[in-house]
Amino acid sequence: MSWIRGLLAVLALCVLPLAGTAGCGTGDANEQASVQSPSPVGKLLEDTDEEGRAFREVDEDDAPEVDIEVQPDDSGDGWDLTLTLDGFRFSPADTPARAVAGRGVARLFLDGRFIAELRTPEYRLAARLVPRGTHQVTARLYADDGTVWAADGEPIECTADITASGTEGAGE
Numbered sequence: 586m587s588w589i590r591g592l593l594a595v596l597a598l599c600v601l602p603l604a605g606t607a608g609c610g611t612g613d614a615n616e617q618a619s620v621q622s623p624s625p626v627g628k629l630l631e632d633t634d635e636e637g638r639a640f641r642e643v644d645e646d647d648a649p650e651v652d653i654e655v656q657p658d659d660s661g662d663g664w665d666l667t668l669t670l671d672g673f674r675f676s677p678a679d680t681p682a683r684a685v686a687g688r689g690v691a692r693l694f695l696d697g698r699f700i701a702e703l704r705t706p707e708y709r710l711a712a713r714l715v716p717r718g719t720h721q722v723t724a725r726l727y728a729d730d731g732t733v734w735a736a737d738g739e740p741i742e743c744t745a746d747i748t749a750s751g752t753e754g755a756g757e
Contacts, residue, residue: 626684626728630735634725635697640735641684641728648736649673649687653724653743658709664747666693668706668724675704676729684728694723695747715749722747 630640649672658665668691676688691703695715701708703724710722725742726734734741 626686627734629732630738632735632738634733634740636699638727639732640738640740641732642735642738643686645736647672647686649726649734649741651691651724651726651741651743653722653745655710655722655745655747661712663712664710664715664722666708666710666722666724668703668708668743670706673726673734675706678704680729682730684730684732689726689728689734691724691726694725696720697723710747712749715747717749719746719748721745 627641627643630642632640634640649670651671651673652669654667654669656665656667657663673687673689675690676685680688692699693701693703693708693710695710700710700714721744723742723744725740728734
């Protein structure tokens, strides 16, 4: 008989905490909605990028920063791009499409033409994409909802020059 009492005591300990949490909170739908949908980040501006994506202005003190370093790769058949980020983290591919402070993706542009969306700080730019001459590669930060992070009315981005000396490349 004592084993039945022990079993009942264990069951009671397992069931009581579950039953106790069912009535927690006020039951107010607004309370739960505010937990699930945080307040908007920054202010949407009328300015847009070349693709029509709105700028999302954040205070300059809170704005993320990006820097880009470009080095010829070891094979001589392209360039290794490395982004250095401050106050910004890349979001995983399955992230919901909403703006969260300091989160998102970087988009790369070559001479203003979109070439890649990054979720990591490294990228290899193939030489075949870069015709002979000097070109600009730009890394620009975007929120997960597709808006452009901006500070003081300007997109948060960094640009570096690439000079291709070969005779082959895109457009040749």
